[in-house]
Amino acid sequence: MSGPGEFELIRDFFAARFQGSAPEAGVVLGIGDDCALLTPPAGKTLATSVDTLVAGVHFPATAxxxxxxxxxxxxxLSDLAAMNAQPLWFTLALTLPESNADWLAGFAEGLADTAKRFDVQLVGGDTTKGPLAITIQVTGACDRPLRRDGASAGDSVFVSNRLGAAAAALPIVLGEVGGSEIQRQQMDASYYFPEPQFTVASAIGGYASAALDISDGLLADLAHICEASGLGAELDLNQVPVAELAQTMSGDQARTVAVTGGDDYQLCFTVPQQHLPALNVLNLPITCIGTMTRERGIRCTLDGEPWTHAQPGYRHF
Ligand SMILES: [Mg+2]
Structure with a gap:
């Protein structure tokens, strides 16, 4: 297995794939020196975020x-989208139990394809020996950042697209159930290829008062907007758009995964009433599901009756 020399090879392996791909993107000096040298776009605010994915917690180790x-x-990248920031650069810290050339080739190809798709540059990284974990720091630029603390009482609460696909996919991801061919394709798309909502974010940028991406589940994440804005919310669960994959479950279960399941990376955002007409004509894939309130806490109704949930939030496995 690996000595430090092998991990230097890994670094070079990534450098070869990513170096010099887009010198126009503000990269004065990319991978290979003590630091990357980067020029921020003039007049923009930088947005930066870091997140670690651990094998066996955030994805199956054998995936x-x-x-x-x-x-x-x-x-x-979804965190950048949630702030209405355009991606610029990212760094990668990779912890690997062993340096397996086939695994690395697949990983690097997936990283390069995704980076190209979203026009973001790898500008630095580090590799260490240990249990498989991936830390990525992304940096983007924004004009109109969408924060969590800008909502007011009376603002409408929206979500993008449909919810519950990733949570419904999890039993298939974990191999607990086989699923049909179509279900396996939907699982693959929702779990491994979630779509950061850059298009929706930039369209709502001039209208939304607060926003975030749904990583831990609608109720858990909306609670962050409520907390940051000093407010509560009322939701009509009949309005929550349920993903096709979740619709194969019973009505109750489907609704529960749509409002409590994590990993969808859709946007949840609030819009002041005066901006609703302008937003409506844009025909975005968004749905109004409730209203921000002065009264704290999140109150849900289903068919006009109060609805309570056992345990909101992300299911660790
Ligand atoms: Mg987030």
């Missing part, structure tokens, strides 16, 4: 390395 890389970069 396809191409898919692990895709998921790792996409969930980090």
């Amino acid at each position: 396809d390395p191409y898919r692990i890389a895709s998921r790792a970069l996409r969930v980090n």
Whole structure:
């Protein structure tokens, strides 16, 4: 197995794939020196975020390395989308139990394809020996950042697209159930290729008062907007758009995964009433599901009756 020399090879392996791919993107000096040298776009605010994915916690250790890389970069990019920031650069810290050339080739290919798709540059990294874990730091630029603390009472609460796909996919990801061919494709797309919502974020940028991406589940994440803005919310669960993969469950279960399941990386955001007409004409894939309130806490109704949930939030495995 590996001595330090092998991990230097890994570093070079990534450097070869990513070096010099887009010199126009503010990269004065990329991988290979003590630091990267980067020029921020004039007049923009930088947004930066770091996130670690651990094998056996955030993805199955035996998952396809191409898919692990895709998921790792996409969930980090989702945080940039949630701030309405355009991706610029990222760094990678990779902890590996062993340096397996096939695994690394798959991982690097997944990382390179995803980076190209979202026009983001790898500018530095580090490799260490240990249990498989991936840390990615992303940096982007924004004009109109969407923060969590800007909501006001009376603002409408929206979500993008549909919720519950990743939570519904988890039993298939973990191999607990086989699923049909279509379900396996939906699982693969929702779990390993979640779509950071850059298009929706930039369209709502001028109208939304607060936003975040749904990583831990709608109720858990909306609670962060409530907390940061000093407010509560009322939700009509009949309005929550349920993902197709979750619709194969019973109505109750489907609704529960849609409002409490994590990993969807859709946006949850609030919009002041005066901006609703302008937002409506944009025909975005968004749905109004409730209203921000002065009264703290999140109150849900289903068919006009109060609805309570056992345990909101992310299911660790
Ligand atoms: Mg986030």
